[in-house]
Amino acid sequence: MSLRIVVTVKYVPDATGDRHFADDLTVDRDGVDGLLSELDEYAVEQALRIAEAADAAEVTVLTIGPEDAKDALRKALSMGADKAVHVEDEELHGTDAIGTSLVLAKAIEKAGYDLVISGMASTDGAMGVVPALLAERLGVPQATLLSEVSVEDGTVKGRRDGDAASERLQARLPAVVSVTDQSGEARYPSFKGIMAAKKKPVESWDLADLEIDTEEVGLGGASTTVEAAAERPARAAGTIVRDEGEGGKQLAEFLASQKFI
Amino acid sequence: MAEVLVYVDHVDGAVRKPTLELLTLARRIGEPVAVALGGGAADTAATLAEHGTVKVLTHDAAEYAEYLVVPKVDALQVAYERVSPAAVLVPSSAEGKEIAARLALRIGSGIITDAIDLEAGDEGPVATQSVFAASFVTKSRVSKGTPVITVKPNSAAVEAAPAAGTVEALAVSFSEKATGTKITGRTARESTGRPELTEAAIVLSGGRGVGGAENFALIETLADSLGAAVGASRAAVDAGWYPHTNQVGQTGKSVSPQLYIASGISGAIQHRAGMQTSKTIVAINKDAEAPIFDLVDYGVVGDLFEVVPQLTEEIKARKG
CATH class of the missing domain: 3.40.50.620 (HUPs)
Structure with missing residues (x-):
């Protein structure tokens, strides 16, 4: 039987751009270019490698977001994913992590899955909790933050590098996995891949398709409220000296004046 | 209550x-x-x-x-x-x-x-x-x-x-x-004797400018003179010079120490994300135009291979 892999990806504002908040204190997605979150490229890459190593496999990429989010799906398809699902609904604007995990979980169940692969975190919200929330919602094992991952005989194995120790993990499928940026360099889409992606199927689902109440998502359904957002005040210009043989000593003098020595 | x-x-x-x-x-x-x-x-x-x-x-x-x-x-x-x-x-x-x-x-x-x-x-x-x-x-x-x-x-x-x-x-x-998820093996990380990166009061990080794994000894010696933890930029980690567990930045650790000293780090957004909330920021970099200098309280434009050893000597002399 074919191994069904669903990769969750996010379309995020470019981290090297000038990111801001909109008037309703959600992330401003209009003022800056978007792209497939860099950390999700590692998830797509591992999904493709696992699929290539399997007898038969199908990789579906899944995203939630406005029309532009299709760009993230196209990128993943051009890397080699087989098909895509785009969950789009006006009511989703302002959905928080808990709500996002609900929508993703419903979509993953509807798509059908043996293995879910996510990136370690998004590069905008950067909470890093969605994979754990998905495992909780789907009621399947969580093997997260893996720097090395493989699937064999219905079991996923991997290495999770923590601060105190490096752990080897093992779980039966179906399972939710997240991978770090140490898991392996993501491939660049080939010209052939880019052309092929144009013909691959992209399904669009809305909240009704997923049987989700609008009250459970969006800004209204969010279980957290952002009350204020302010740009961090620019740091006061510091002292900059050019080393002319005494740079180390001058720096020591500064550190002593600040009581660090 | x-x-x-x-x-x-x-x-x-x-x-x-x-x-x-x-x-x-x-x-x-x-x-x-x-x-x-x-x-x-x-x-x-x-x-x-x-x-x-x-x-x-x-x-x-x-x-x-x-x-x-x-x-x-x-x-x-x-x-x-x-x-x-x-x-x-x-x-x-x-x-x-x-x-x-x-x-x-x-x-x-x-x-x-x-x-x-x-x-x-x-x-x-x-x-x-x-x-x-x-x-x-x-x-x-x-x-x-x-x-x-x-x-x-x-x-x-x-x-x-x-x-x-x-x-x-x-x-x-x-x-x-x-x-559901079994931990089948555990390899404890070797202790360096230095403070935990995210918990340390002082953090010293090295980047591309450090030039090689062997040169991190310079940063470590300075760190030990201050009782500091050692971090590295993504460039240094990707080059294999320092372990990923020590990476400071968006995909590594986010630190907020009293003092952060960046050596040979240009200060790309990926790095700034992990250290910008530090109380006092110091940088040593030979490129006067490096964006890291926009963040610093004190910066030295110079060769870290000159400045870092001199600083280490000076600290040791002052501490007697």
Whole structure:
């Protein structure tokens, strides 16, 4: 039987751009270019490698977001994913992590899955909790933050590098996995891949398709409220000296004046 | 007074510093009740009591070390149901965030992660967060259920505040899901003898300008003269010069020490995301145009192979 892999990806504002908040204190997605979150490229890459190593496999990429989010799906398809699902609904604007995990979980169940692969975190919200929330919602094992991952005989194995120790993990499928940026360099889409992606199927689902109440998502359904957002005040210009043989000593003098020595 | 549940991060009974910082913040909201799990759990009580904990709920079972995350969620949920706290606070480690998120979902609450400050508010605790690579500061609160909040290391001072710290055993029966992900092996990281990166008061990082793995010895020697932790930029880690566990930046650790010294690091957004909230920032870089100099309190434009050894010598001389 074919191994069904669903990769969750996010379309995020470019981290090297000038990111801001909109008037309703959600992330401003209009003022800056978007792209497939860099950390999700590692998830797509591992999904493709696992699929290539399997007898038969199908990789579906899944995203939630406005029309532009299709760009993230196209990128993943051009890397080699087989098909895509785009969950789009006006009511989703302002959905928080808990709500996002609900929508993703419903979509993953509807798509059908043996293995879910996510990136370690998004590069905008950067909470890093969605994979754990998905495992909780789907009621399947969580093997997260893996720097090395493989699937064999219905079991996923991997290495999770923590601060105190490096752990080897093992779980039966179906399972939710997240991978770090140490898991392996993501491939660049080939010209052939880019052309092929144009013909691959992209399904669009809305909240009704997923049987989700609008009250459970969006800004209204969010279980957290952002009350204020302010740009961090620019740091006061510091002292900059050019080393002319005494740079180390001058720096020591500064550190002593600040009581660090 | 309302009780606040605090999840204890400890190693065989030795409480890690971020948990003590959490107790300082917890006391602003209510009376801290701690939850300590696994080997040595009961040994945490004395330290926790010194820092304001009125009650320590403990439980030990093999499952905590043998299976990933879920056994701890089960236990924290039992503690939550027993205490009915005003808030649940968890240290913002990778594991801490996963435990907190799954608990929040189970109890129908919202979750805030990576808070850098916490204060009591009329409608519940207000969390300060640093977002978009630390270019913005937000104030948020949980508007549904009991607030579940994870807090980053170095967000508050550790304060002595003696309290009872009564130890009570927690009765936990694990859910079927608790044994889903087995930990089949564990390799402890070799101790460097230096402070933990996220907890250190002083952090020294090296980047592309360090030029090779062997040259990190320069940074380490300077770090040891200051009792500092050592970090590295993504460029240095990707080049294989320093371990990924020491990476400072968006995909590595986020640090907020009293003093951060960047050597040979240009200061790309990826790096700034992980260190911009440091109190005092110092940089040594031979490129006067490097963006890192926009952040510094003190910068030296020069060759780090000249400046760093001279600084190390000077510090040693001053410390006598």
